[in-house]
Ligand SMILES: NC(=O)C1=CN([C@@H]2O[C@H](COP(=O)(O)OP(=O)(O)OC[C@H]3O[C@@H](n4cnc5c(N)ncnc54)[C@H](OP(=O)(O)O)[C@@H]3O)[C@@H](O)[C@H]2O)[C@@H](O)CC1
C-alpha cells in the first residue's frame with residue numbers, strides 16, 4: 001500500500017532519495033522541478049509564483065526549464081532572490097528570465113499558473129502578500145498547477161487555511177502526505193499525481209509512514225469463488241440492532257447491505273411494532289421485537305452484532321444497548337450506539353469496530369468537531385487506542401486505524417453525503433466480519449467497496465443509500 005508521510009518525515013525522505021540517486025540536494029530540486037514540468041498542461045505562457053522556501057526553489061528551476069523550452073515565462077517572486085537561502089537561492093540565481101515582485105496586471109494573459117509558494121514547510125495561515133497572491137491565483141482563468149501541495153493546504157492534516165490555492169493539478173514529489181487525500185485535500189488538489197523521481201519505495205523502508213492509502217486491489221479477496229461444499233451457516237450469523245420507532249429504515253439498510261455483502265444469516269432486532277414489517281420489506285431478513293427495559297431479550301447465537309443505526313436515546317434504546325453490549329458478541333458500533341457509549345463510563349470490551357462520523361467522534365473524545373477535523377489521523381488513533389478496537393472515521397478521505405497503523409481511502413465523493421449510507425457501511429463491515437474476515441480487513445474492504453460503488457454509480461447528488469446497495473455487486477465483477 002502507498003505510504004503517506006508527515007512533513008517532519010520529508011527531510012529524511014529527501015536525504016534518502018538524494019543518497020540513492022547519488023546526487024546533491026540542488027540536483028534533487030532540479031529533478032523535482034523537471035518532474036513537475038513534465039506534467040505541465042499544454043501552454044505557451046506561464047506565470048510561476050514563488051515563495052520563501054524550497055517549494056519556491058522548485059518554481060524557479062521550473063521557470064528556467066520552461067524558458068529554455070521557449071515558453072513565455074514570468075516569475076512573480078514573493079521573496080526577493082537576495083533574501084533566499086540554500087538551494088532556493090541558487091535556483092533563483094540560475095533563472096535567466098523575467099521577474100516581477102508585484103502582482104502582474106492582466107492575470108488572464110497566462111495559460112498556466114504554477115503555484116510554488118509553500119510546500120511541506122507551511123507553518124501558519126498565509127497572510128499579507130501571500131494571502132493576496134493566493135487570492136490572485138484563484139481568480140486567474142488559467143489552469144493552476146501546484147508544486148508538491150496546493151499552497152495553504154496543511155500536508156499533515158488536510159486542513160485548508162483560508163485562502164488556499166485551488167489547483168487543477170498537483171504534482172506531489174517523492175511522497176504523498178495525508179493532507180493530499182483527507183479532510184479538505186481532495187477539494188484543493190485537483191488531479192493528484194505522485195512523481196517518485198524513479199526512487200523505489202524500499203529506499204524509505206526505515207521511515208515510518210503516518211498512514212497508508214487503501215487500494216482497490218484489496219477487493220480481489222472478495223472476488224474469489226467460495227468453497228462449493230459450503231452453506232449459509234458457513235458465512236456467519238449476524239445480528240443487526242437499532243431502529244427505534246420511525247427508524248426501521250436504518251436497520252433495514254444495514255441488514256440488506258450485510259446480506260448483499262455475503263453474510264449467511266441475518267436477524268434484525270427492532271421495536272415489537274416494527275418487527276413484523278421487516279420481512280415485508282426484505283424477505284431474506286429475520287426479525288425480533290424488543291419491547292423495552294422489562295424485556296430480557298433472548299439473544300440468538302451470533303458471530304457478529306451491528307448495533308446503533310437509528311437506535312435513538314430513549315429508555316428503549318438504552319435498555320437494548322445495555323443488554324447487547326454485555327452479550328459478549330464482537331460488535332460493530334455505529335451512530336446512536338456510539339452516542340450511548342459516549343454517555344457511559346463502562347468498559348466496552350466487545351467492540352470490534354466503531355464507525356463514527358466527526359460529530360460522533362467529537363462526542364466520544366469530548367471535544368468539538370473542528371478539533372477532530374483539525375487532525376483526523378490523531379483523532380482516529382486516539383479512539384482506536386482508547387477503545388482497543390478498529391475505528392473508521394468517516395468523511396472526505398475516510399480513515400481507518402487499529403491504533404498501530406492508519407489507512408486512508410482515496411475513493412468516494414460527496415455523493416455519499418446522503419441519509420443511510422453510513423448504515424450501509426456498517427452493514428458491509430459486519431457482513432464481512434460474519435464471513436470470517438478480521439475486523440481490520442472487513443473495515444478496509446468495506447470502506448473501499450462502499451466508496452468505489454459510489455464512484456461507479458456516478459449518480460451525483462441523486463445517489464441514495466438503496467442505490468448504493470443495489471450497485472454493490474457491480475464493483476466485484
Ligand atoms: N529538501 C529537498 O531536498 C527537496 C525539497 N523539495 C521542495 O521543497 C519543499 C519544502 O521546502 P521547505 O522545507 O523549504 O518549505 P516551503 O514550504 O518551501 O517553505 C518554508 C518557508 O516558508 C515560510 N513560511 C511557512 N509558512 C508561511 C506563511 N504562512 N507565511 C509566510 N511564510 C511562511 C517558512 O518560514 P518559517 O515558518 O520558518 O517562518 C519557510 O521560510 C517541498 O514541498 C518541495 O516542493 C523538492 O525540491 C525536492 C527536494
Ligand SMILES: [K+]
Pocket residue numbers: 055115116117118119146147148149150151
Ligand atoms: K505549492
